[in-house]
Structure formats: C-alpha cells, structure tokens
Amino acid sequence: MDNTKNLKRPPKGWDRSGLPGWTYHSSALLDLEIEMFKTHWQVACHISDIPNIGNFKTFDLCGERAIILRDTNFDVKAFHNICRHRGSRLVTKDQGTCKNALICPFHGWVYNLDGTLRGASQPKSFPPLDKNEFSLRTVEHEIWNGFVFVRFKKGPQPSVKELLNKYEAEASGYKMSEQIPTDGFWTETSPVNWKSIRDVDNEGYHVAMAHPALQDLYGSNYYDESYKDGISRSEGKFTASKGRHWGVRNYKKFSKPHKDLPKESNQTWVYYGIFPNSVIAMTPETSLFYQEFPISTDKSIIRSATYKYPNEDRQQKVARYLASRIDRETVVEDKQLTIWSNESMVSDAFDGFYLSDLEYGVRTYHDHLRAILPIYNIQKTPKESDIRDLNKSLIDNRYQ
Ligand code: FES
Numbered sequence: 001m002d003n004t005k006n007l008k009r010p011p012k013g014w015d016r017s018g019l020p021g022w023t024y025h026s027s028a029l030l031d032l033e034i035e036m037f038k039t040h041w042q043v044a045c046h047i048s049d050i051p052n053i054g055n056f057k058t059f060d061l062c063g064e065r066a067i068i069l070r071d072t073n074f075d076v077k078a079f080h081n082i083c084r085h086r087g088s089r090l091v092t093k094d095q096g097t098c099k100n101a102l103i104c105p106f107h108g109w110v111y112n113l114d115g116t117l118r119g120a121s122q123p124k125s126f127p128p129l130d131k132n133e134f135s136l137r138t139v140e141h142e143i144w145n146g147f148v149f150v151r152f153k154k155g156p157q158p159s160v161k162e163l164l165n166k167y168e169a170e171a172s173g174y175k176m177s178e179q180i181p182t183d184g185f186w187t188e189t190s191p192v193n194w195k196s197i198r199d200v201d202n203e204g205y206h207v208a209m210a211h212p213a214l215q216d217l218y219g220s221n222y223y224d225e226s227y228k229d230g231i232s233r234s235e236g237k238f239t240a241s242k243g244r245h246w247g248v249r250n251y252k253k254f255s256k257p258h259k260d261l262p263k264e265s266n267q268t269w270v271y272y273g274i275f276p277n278s279v280i281a282m283t284p285e286t287s288l289f290y291q292e293f294p295i296s297t298d299k300s301i302i303r304s305a306t307y308k309y310p311n312e313d314r315q316q317k318v319a320r321y322l323a324s325r326i327d328r329e330t331v332v333e334d335k336q337l338t339i340w341s342n343e344s345m346v347s348d349a350f351d352g353f354y355l356s357d358l359e360y361g362v363r364t365y366h367d368h369l370r371a372i373l374p375i376y377n378i379q380k381t382p383k384e385s386d387i388r389d390l391n392k393s394l395i396d397n398r399y400q
Pocket residue numbers: 083084085086087088104105106107108109
C-alpha cells in the first residue's frame with residue numbers, strides 16, 4: 001500500500017511537528033479563532049438552493065447569522081439575519097420562502113426583499129423612520145461557480161475569484177453553477193476541536209489504512225498540492241483495478257465520462273481546500289462542499305451539501321448514489337480518526353505530531369494558521385488571560 005508514487009517531496013529538512021496540544025483546548029485561543037472565521041470567506045449555500053424569488057437559505061457562524069435570498073430582480077442578496085428594531089432573527093427556518101417581504105416574528109417590522117424597511121408595525125409609536133437608515137445590514141457575498149460565499153467582516157483574503165483563480169479553468173468545466181441540490185443540507189455535531197477535523201482532512205497518508213473504499217477507488221493515484229496562498233488541491237484518479245469493495249467496484253462500472261467534462265476530469269475526484277475551514281469537491285456526477293465550525297473547544301459542527309446535474313441519466317444517478325455511499329463511509333471513518341487525534345491533545349505523554357511527507361498539507365495548513373495567529377508558535381501552554389495580548393505583541397513584533 002505505497003501511496004507515494006505521485007508525491008511531490010516537501011523541502012528537505014522541513015519541520016514535521018504540528019501545533020502544540022494546548023491550542024486544541026484553549027478557550028481564549030478559540031475566541032481569536034472565531035474572529036478569524038468571521039474575517040474569512042465561508043461557503044453559505046449554492047444558488048440552486050434559492051432558485052425562485054423569495055427563496056432564502058440561512059447560514060449561522062459562531063454567533064453571526066446571514067440570510068441569503070433571491071430578491072424580486074432575481075439577484076442573490078445576503079443580509080444579517082438581524083431585525084433593525086431589537087435584533088430578532090427575521091427568518092427562523094433554515095430554508096424557505098418569504099412571499100414578497102420579510103416579516104419579523106417579534107413585533108412585526110416588515111422589510112422588502114431588497115432589505116429596505118417597508119414599515120414598522122404601529123408606526124405612530126415611533127418618530128418617522130427613515131426606510132433606508134433602517135434597512136437590513138448587508139453581508140459581503142460573492143458567487144463562485146454557483147457557490148455563494150459570505151464574509152462577515154473584511155479580512156486578509158482577496159476575492160473568492162482571485163483566491164481560486166488558478167483552478168478556474170478546471171472548475172468551470174464542471175458547470176457547477178447549473179447543478180441542483182440532491183438531498184438538502186447535512187449537519188452533524190462532533191465531540192472534537194475543529195482543528196482535529198481539518199488535520200485529518202488535510203492529508204492523504206491515512207487513506208491506505210483507514211479508508212478501504214477510497215484506497216480501492218484511487219489510493220495509489222492520490223496526489224495533493226498542499227496549502228499555498230489559502231488554497232489546496234487534491235485529486236484521486238481512479239486506479240485501473242476493478243475494485244474489491246462492493247461499492248467501489250460498482251461505482252467504477254457505472255461512473256461514465258460526463259459529456260461536458262474534459263477527459264482529465266472524468267474518472268477523478270478533485271478537492272479544493274479553502275482556508276480556513278471549507279472544501280469544495282467534484283466528482284464526474286456531483287459537486288459538494290463541507291466545512292466545520294467550532295461550538296466550543298471540544299465540540300464542532302460539520303455542515304455539507306451535495307449537488308447534481310439537472311439532466312442526469314439513470315446510469316449517472318446510480319453512479320452518484322454509489323459515490324455518496326463511498327463518501328458516507330469515509331465520513332464515518334474520518335470522524336473516528338478525529339476523535340482519536342483530538343483526545344491525545346490533553347495527555348501529558350503526547351509529544352506532538354511527527355508528520356510524514358504525505359502529511360505535508362497539515363504543515364502548510366498550520367503555517368497559514370500561524371501567519372494569522374502567531375500565538376500558535378508558543379509551545380508551552382500560556383496563561384489563558386495572557387493569550388490575546390501575547391498574540392497581539394507577536395503580531396506587533398513582526399513589524400518592528
Ligand atoms: S425585533 Fe423585529 S420587530 Fe421588534
């Protein structure tokens with residue numbers, strides 16, 4: 001089970017250690033990480049989740065909440081899901097349709113779909129209200145190949161288009177903006193620090209041992225470009241073997257070249273990692289995204305959705321079903337790995353990671369984290385009350 005044949009060797013003498021254990025259970029650090037999440041692009045949904053005027057999808061992230069909706073001009077808009085009166089959620093469902101207005105469930109203020117205030121209930125109880133001044137606050141958003149990204153606060157990343165530019169030619173071949181939802185959103189809570197999920201996802205070394213189906217599908221052909229400028233790319237070209245695993249054997253049989261896809265994109269699964277916590281993946285039958293968010297230092301949410309071609313035929317449908325079975329199996333296996341990895345972080349006997357060349361992606365991802373929050377470089381557990389100031393002084397020192 002040697003998966004090194006496509007490996008581009010990392011620089012000689014690279015530092016094979018990971019982040020110090022304390023960073024996986026520090027509440028003060030989590031506060032800084034949450035700020036990082038808010039200043040980075042997040043995948044909120046796909047345009048096909050809100051195909052008609054008035055359709056909305058909500059997206060909550062560490063205390064922030066957005067509504068992504070289709071307005072009367074058919075444009076996609078993103079607003080904070082916060083009423084301008086006293087801050088109530090305007091829509092309480094995860095997904096739905098508002099006829100031609102958003103009506104706050106608290107006291108009944110009404111907003112147009114373009115976010116302007118249509119009116120307060122019992123307006124005589126207020127001085128005259130400026131409809132624009134009391135508009136819903138917008139959330140920055142950008143659509144990339146059908147996926148709607150939002151960013152709650154300005155941050156260090158460029159636009160999503162610029163961020164993913166080097167893969168634009170490949171991504172556009174999949175025509176993902178024409179795809180439609182399969183079976184809605186999937187969310188799950190996991191009893192681990194969010195970074196343990198990312199650590200497992202950022203390397204293919206564990207595939208040979210822990211993912212029999214993926215190993216059977218593409219194991220020795222797996223190849224990745226580690227994180228650089230906030231993006232990573234991994235691909236698994238199907239191996240020539242028929243497949244021993246029932247699902248893989250049948251998937252390889254049914255997955256046929258998609259007529260719109262270039263030859264090199266068929267028989268391949270491709271994953272784009274988008275710093276800090278999202279992945280968009282493509283197979284010949286589907287595209288999907290997944291991401292994780294912290295709830296606390298030892299609890300995270302994983303959120304995901306899958307999209308398909310609107311004109312899929314029966315064979316593609318079967319292949320998509322089989323692909324999703326392989327994927328589901330992988331998710332269950334990964335969940336266990338994240339638990340085993342995370343629980344070691346509180347043991348005094350754990351000496352930290354010693355990474356393989358096949359885990360260089362973990363290192364480059366951690367380098368990205370360290371670039372944003374240099375406190376990750378501190379090996380000895382700092383006092384919780386010192387973490388914020390210490391991080392700030394490390395940033396300030398960079399510029400001296
Ligand atoms: S909080 Fe929305 S109407 Fe009062």
